[in-house]
Amino acid sequence: MKSFIIFVIGLILLLNSCNSFKQGERIYLSKCSNCHGVNAEGLAQMYPALDKSIYVNSLVNHLPCVILNGKYTLDKNGNKTSEMPPVANIGDVELTNLINYLQYKFNPSQTPAQLDTIVAWRLKCK
Ligand code: HEC
Numbered sequence: 826m827k828s829f830i831i832f833v834i835g836l837i838l839l840l841n842s843c844n845s846f847k848q849g850e851r852i853y854l855s856k857c858s859n860c861h862g863v864n865a866e867g868l869a870q871m872y873p874a875l876d877k878s879i880y881v882n883s884l885v886n887h888l889p890c891v892i893l894n895g896k897y898t899l900d901k902n903g904n905k906t907s908e909m910p911p912v913a914n915i916g917d918v919e920l921t922n923l924i925n926y927l928q929y930k931f932n933p934s935q936t937p938a939q940l941d942t943i944v945a946w947r948l949k950c951k
Contacts, residue, residue, distance in 0.1 A: 845937070849926025852919050856912050865930070871907070876931045885935070888924055889943060890950035917944050 854863065860872040867874030875881050880888045895911040915923070921943040928935045 845922045846926050846929050848919070849922035849924070849929075852915070852923045853926055856915070856923075860909070865927070875927060881927050881931050885924065885928065885938065886946050888927075889920055889947045892920065892923070893947065893950050917947065920947065 853865075857865075861867055861875055862872070865875035880891050891909070892912050892915070894913075895909045897905045897908040900906050917940060921938060921940045924943060925937040928937065
């Protein structure tokens, strides 16, 4: 009986996490895939692939700010050579699911980030 209950709880948790990855995937497809590609493969020199991105693989705590503030690169004369516009219109739960989706896809050994962790990281964005 006890192991059955544990099995059911495990199943519910598993289904729940699948749901968040699904929601994260939907958000990715609607807000990111236009530029980064459906499988985050990027586009030549214009849009970076995300599978090897340092923000997906190790600096995940900076990922909320990259998403919310956008990101640019300057050449030595101070001119922008590439730019990602901010994706600011995104709630905390959506942001958490999006980040966990990217982690799940490219860095599955990571434990999914909790909502309050993402909120704390988000508050640190300038
Ligand atoms: C309008 C096109 C566009 C959209 C939409 C977009 N990005 Fe970007 N993204 C870029 C460009 C261009 C860069 C490169 C910016 C730079 O560093 O110069 C970039 C950079 C990044 C980086 C940093 C990659 C690295 O390792 O330097 C991450 C992570 C990222 N984007 C994630 C996302 C996510 C997640 C979304 C959806 C919420 C998104 N982007 C939406 C164009 C876009």
